[in-house]
Amino acid sequence: MPARGVTFLKWHLGAVQLQILLGVVMATHNQQKLNAWREVQPGVWVAQIGKADQPTLTRASRSEPRHDRLSAMPNATLPFSLDQVRLVKSKSFSTVHIPLGKNEKIFGLGLQMQGTDRRNGIYHLRTDHYSEGNDRLHVPTPLYISSAGYAVFLNTSRTPNFYVGVGNRVDDKSRPKFRDRNTDPRWDAQPPSDWVEASVEAQGLEVVVLTGPTAMDALRRYNLFCGGGTLPPLWALGFWHRTPSLASADAVTAEVNEFEKRGFPLDVIGLEPGWQSRSYPGSMEWSKDRFPDASKFVKDMSVRGISVNLWENPYVAPESELYNILKGRFGSHTVWLGAAPDVFDKVARRVVQDFHTKHHLALGVSGYKIDEVDGFDVWLWPDHAEFGSGPDGLQMRQIYGVLWQELLFEMYRKQNRRTFGLVRASNGAASRFPFAIYSDTYNHRQYVTALTNCSLAGTLWCAEIRSANSPEEWARRMQSACLSPIAQLNAWADGTKPWSFASVTDTVRDAMLLRESLVPYIYTAFAQYWHDGVPPVRPMSLIDGGTETDQYLLGDDLLVAPMFTGETSRTVRLPKGKWYDYATGAYVGENQSITVKPALNTIPLYVRGGSAIPTYVGATNATKSAALGKVTLRCYGDGEHRGLLFEDDGTSFGYEKGEFGLYELTSRSGNVVSTRIAGQRTGPKAIFKLDSVNQK
Numbered sequence: 284m285p286a287r288g289v290t291f292l293k294w295h296l297g298a299v300q301l302q303i304l305l306g307v308v309m310a311t312h313n314q315q316k317l318n319a320w321r322e323v324q325p326g327v328w329v330a331q332i333g334k335a336d337q338p339t340l341t342r343a344s345r346s347e348p349r350h351d352r353l354s355a356m357p358n359a360t361l362p363f364s365l366d367q368v369r370l371v372k373s374k375s376f377s378t379v380h381i382p383l384g385k386n387e388k389i390f391g392l393g394l395q396m397q398g399t400d401r402r403n404g405i406y407h408l409r410t411d412h413y414s415e416g417n418d419r420l421h422v423p424t425p426l427y428i429s430s431a432g433y434a435v436f437l438n439t440s441r442t443p444n445f446y447v448g449v450g451n452r453v454d455d456k457s458r459p460k461f462r463d464r465n466t467d468p469r470w471d472a473q474p475p476s477d478w479v480e481a482s483v484e485a486q487g488l489e490v491v492v493l494t495g496p497t498a499m500d501a502l503r504r505y506n507l508f509c510g511g512g513t514l515p516p517l518w519a520l521g522f523w524h525r526t527p528s529l530a531s532a533d534a535v536t537a538e539v540n541e542f543e544k545r546g547f548p549l550d551v552i553g554l555e556p557g558w559q560s561r562s563y564p565g566s567m568e569w570s571k572d573r574f575p576d577a578s579k580f581v582k583d584m585s586v587r588g589i590s591v592n593l594w595e596n597p598y599v600a601p602e603s604e605l606y607n608i609l610k611g612r613f614g615s616h617t618v619w620l621g622a623a624p625d626v627f628d629k630v631a632r633r634v635v636q637d638f639h640t641k642h643h644l645a646l647g648v649s650g651y652k653i654d655e656v657d658g659f660d661v662w663l664w665p666d667h668a669e670f671g672s673g674p675d676g677l678q679m680r681q682i683y684g685v686l687w688q689e690l691l692f693e694m695y696r697k698q699n700r701r702t703f704g705l706v707r708a709s710n711g712a713a714s715r716f717p718f719a720i721y722s723d724t725y726n727h728r729q730y731v732t733a734l735t736n737c738s739l740a741g742t743l744w745c746a747e748i749r750s751a752n753s754p755e756e757w758a759r760r761m762q763s764a765c766l767s768p769i770a771q772l773n774a775w776a777d778g779t780k781p782w783s784f785a786s787v788t789d790t791v792r793d794a795m796l797l798r799e800s801l802v803p804y805i806y807t808a809f810a811q812y813w814h815d816g817v818p819p820v821r822p823m824s825l826i827d828g829g830t831e832t833d834q835y836l837l838g839d840d841l842l843v844a845p846m847f848t849g850e851t852s853r854t855v856r857l858p859k860g861k862w863y864d865y866a867t868g869a870y871v872g873e874n875q876s877i878t879v880k881p882a883l884n885t886i887p888l889y890v891r892g893g894s895a896i897p898t899y900v901g902a903t904n905a906t907k908s909a910a911l912g913k914v915t916l917r918c919y920g921d922g923e924h925r926g927l928l929f930e931d932d933g934t935s936f937g938y939e940k941g942e943f944g945l946y947e948l949t950s951r952s953g954n955v956v957s958t959r960i961a962g963q964r965t966g967p968k969a970i971f972k973l974d975s976v977n978q979k
C-alpha cells in the first residue's frame with residue numbers, strides 16, 4: 284500500500300496533467316485546426332466551425348453549385364494559406380479570423396448604399412429598410428471580395444458582425460506602433476489590424492473561401508457556387524410602368540393607350556395594392572370592383588405585348604382564402620395584423636404556391652413585387668418570434684425575402700415559364716432569383732451608388748423613378764433608371780407619367796427608346812451572368828480596383844456615368860482601352876479621366892473601341908422586337924469589331940438544357956461572322972445589319 288504522501292503526490296500530478304490535457308483539448312476545441320477545410324467545388328473551400336447551424340443561406344435558397352461552369356474556371360491560389368485562417372468556437376460565438384494584406388481593398392458586405400471600400404470599418408449585417416446612418420441593409424449578404432483576388436462568404440442566416448482591418452488582439456504578431464496619447468498627435472482611436480474578423484452568435488458557422496484569380500473571378504465563383512446569376516425573360520428588359528395604387532382595369536388600360544398614342548415604349552404594367560380586395564394586410568385576391576374581369580384584363584394586356592406584375596406584401600388578412608387554407612402555418616406575430624406564412628415549412632410553401640398559381644398564374648400574371656420583407660423589428664416580428672419550421676424570428680427576418688423569391692421562382696419554373704420581379708429584401712445565395720431590389724429612400728446619388736454596389740452583394744438593383752422636383756431631375760433620374768437592371772417608373776403614389784414634365788418629354792422618351800434598343804445587348808449581359816457568373820452591372824472595383832460609386836460598366840463594353848441634378852459637368856474615368864461616345868461615335872480617350880459637359884438630353888455613355896453592340900432599331904417593345912429578329916450591330920473604333928449575342932426562346936427554361944446559342948459576332952469588312960461559343964442552337968436567328976458609328 285503506498286504511503287499517503289505518495290498518493291497525494293500522484294493525485295496532485297494527476298490534476299496538473301488533467302489541467303494540461305484539458306487546456307490542450309480546450310485550445311483545439313476553441314481554435315480548430317485546418318484539416319477542417321474541404322474543396323467542395325473547384326476553387327471553393329469550406330470549413331465548419333462548431334456544429335452545423337441551420338438554415339444556411341444555401342439551404343434557405345435551395346441553391347446547388349453549377350459544377351460544370353465552376354470546373355471551366357481558371358485555377359487560382361489564395362494570397363494566404365488556409366492554415367493561417369483561425370476558426371474559433373467560444374461559449375456564445377463562432378468566429379473566423381482571416382489575414383488581410385497591407386494593400387488590400389475589401390468590397391461587398393451587402394448592398395451598401397454609400398462608399399465601396401469597406402476596409403477599416405465595422406459592419407453588423409442585418410436585414411432592414413435602409414436609412415442613412417444605419418448599417419442595416421435591404422440585402423445583408425455576408426460576402427466580401429478582396430482586391431487581392433479572392434472572396435469570403437459566411438453561409439449563415441444569423442446576423443453576422445465584420446471587423447475589417449480593425450480590432451487588435453493581445454496575441455497579434457504584427458501590431459501597429461504603440462503611441463502615447465499624452466504626447467503623440469498620431470495616436471489612433473482605431474488602430475489598424477491585419478485581419479478581418481467575422482462572427483455570429485451561434486453554435487456553428489460555415490465559412491466559404493473562394494479563389495479568383497481576379498476579384499471579378501472570385502465574385503463569379505460565388506455566383507456559380509450559388510447556382511449562377513439569373514436570366515430574366517426577354518420581355519422583362521423593356522420598360523416597366525407601375526400605375527397608381529387604386530387604379531382600376533379601365534384606368535390602367537387608359538394609361539397603356541396613352542403610352543401608345545404618345546410613342547412611349549412599354550413592356551410591363553405593375554399593379555399596386557388596389558388590385559387586391561383589401562391591403563395591409565392583403566387578401567392576395569382580385570378586387571371585384573376595380574378588376575371585375577381580371578382574366579380578360581391580363582389577356583388583353585398580353586395581346587398588346589404587355590406583361591402584368593402584381594404588388595404584394597406577404598402578410599395575409601383573415602378574410603383571404605389563403606389564410607384559411609394555410610391552417611395556422613404562420614409565425615407567432617402579425618405584421619400590420621396580417622399573418623406571416625411560415626414559408627420555410629414545406630407544406631406552407633406549397634400551399635402558397637398553389638394559391639398563387641390558381642389565382643394569378645393561371646390568368647397569365649407574369650410576376651410579383653414582394654414588398655416590405657425588410658422591416659427588421661420596426662414592422663416585422665421581434666427577434667424572439669417563433670416559426671414552427673425552426674428558424675427563430677431574427678433568422679427569419681434575415682431570409683424571409685429569399686424564401687419568397689425561391690417559392691415564386693420555383694412556382695414559375697414548374698410551368699416552364701420565366702418570371703421577373705422586384706423584392707425589397709434578399710440575402711446571400713440568391714443571385715439565381717429573377718428579382719431586383721428597390722427602396723423608398725429615393726436619393727438619386729444613393730440609387731446610383733446602390734447600382735454600382737449591387738453585384739458585390741450578388742443582387743440586382745432597380746434605380747426606379749417615382750417623381751421629381753424639376754424637369755431636370757426627372758430627366759436625369761429617368762436616364763439612370765433606363766440603364767439599370769429593371770427600367771421602371773413607379774407611379775404608385777404620384778401618378779406620374781413619362782410625359783409629366785412637358786419640357787423634357789422628348790429627352791425622357793429618348794432615354795426609354797435607348798433602353799428598348801439595348802435589349803439584345805443587356806439580354807446577352809444577363810446570359811453571361813447565368814452562364815459565367817459575371818454580373819450585368821459591373822462596378823469599377825471589379826474592373827480595375829477603382830472605388831468610384833458614380834460610374835459602372837453595363838455588360839462587357841458600355842461605360843455608364845450618370846448625371847445628377849444641378850451638375851453641368853462631371854469627371855469620368857475611362858478604364859484601359861480606347862473609348863468612344865455612344866451617341867456620336869467620337870473618340871473620347873483611353874485609360875484617363877476626362878471631364879464632360881453633357882447637355883440635359885445626353886447621358887454620358889461610352890463604348891469600348893473594337894466592340895459591336897447588338898441593338899434593336901426603332902424598338903418600342905422587347906417582345907415585338909425579338910419577333911422581328913433584326914439586330915443592328917453598332918460598331919465603334921477602327922478595324923475588326925467583336926461582340927456577343929445570346930439567343931433562346933426568351934421565355935422558357937429550355938436554356939438550362941442547352942436550348943440556346945451564345946455567339947461571338949465578328950464584323951470584318953462589312954460582313955458578320957458568327958461563331959457559337961456555347962449552347963446547342965445551330966446558328967443565330969437574328970438578321971444582322973451593320974451600323975458603323977465611328978467618327979474621329
Ligand code: GAL
Pocket residue numbers: 528555556594654655722723773775
Ligand atoms: C411601398 C413601396 C412602394 C409602393 C407602396 C404601396 O412600401 O416601397 O413602391 O409599392 O408600398 O403601398
